[in-house]
Amino acid sequence: MTLTVGEARQGGWTVLRVRGELDLVSSPEVRREVHAAVAAGHREVVLDLSDVLFCDSSGVGVLIAARRLLHSCGGRLRLVLPDRGPAEGSHVNRVLGALGVRRLFDVYADASSATGDEPEALPA
Template sequence: MMLKVVEAREGSWTVLHVSGELDLVSSPVVRQRVHDAVAAGDRDVVLDLSGVHFCDSSGVGVLVAARRLMRSCRGRLRLVLPAHGAEDGSHVNRVLAALGVRRLFEVYADAVAAADDEARPLSA
């Protein structure tokens, strides 16, 4: 399945809904979309990965790089990763945990919660 990135707004947050496979071929697309958001002045970005059913190490590298970019410009990056079910994006959660980087990210159940400054992140 091809990677698809759809941009939306949720309050003051830019939400990038990512679906498909986040791998060596497609991950530069996500990297570019995060860079484009920052270049446009957005400092609060949500990556909704609930539609991602496969993620390899290059995909994880893009997520870590996006976190670094957002921190360098005093922005915030939040991820949406569903907690249950292999079909709904939890694969990304398992990959991040297996590589020991899940704790680096603020993770939420959905984009609305991620864009709510009162909402608490899901525990690792």
């Protein structure tokens, strides 16, 4: 399965909707999209991972690098990771939890709550 990344603006946020498998082959595409958003001056980024069916360690590395990049330029990164569903986002949620890095991220159930100004992050 191929990976696609779509970009949208929602309020002051740039929402990057990632679909497919986030692995060694496809993770550079997500890295490019995050870097392009930051280069364009967008400092508030949501990575919507609802439709990511698989994520390996290189995908996790890209998420951590994106967090580091946005923090270094005074920005914010939020992840959309539904906590249930047959494959929709739940795989990435489990991987981040198993690796002990989920607590590094502000995680939301959907893009609407992630782009709101109220802190509604899901518990780790």
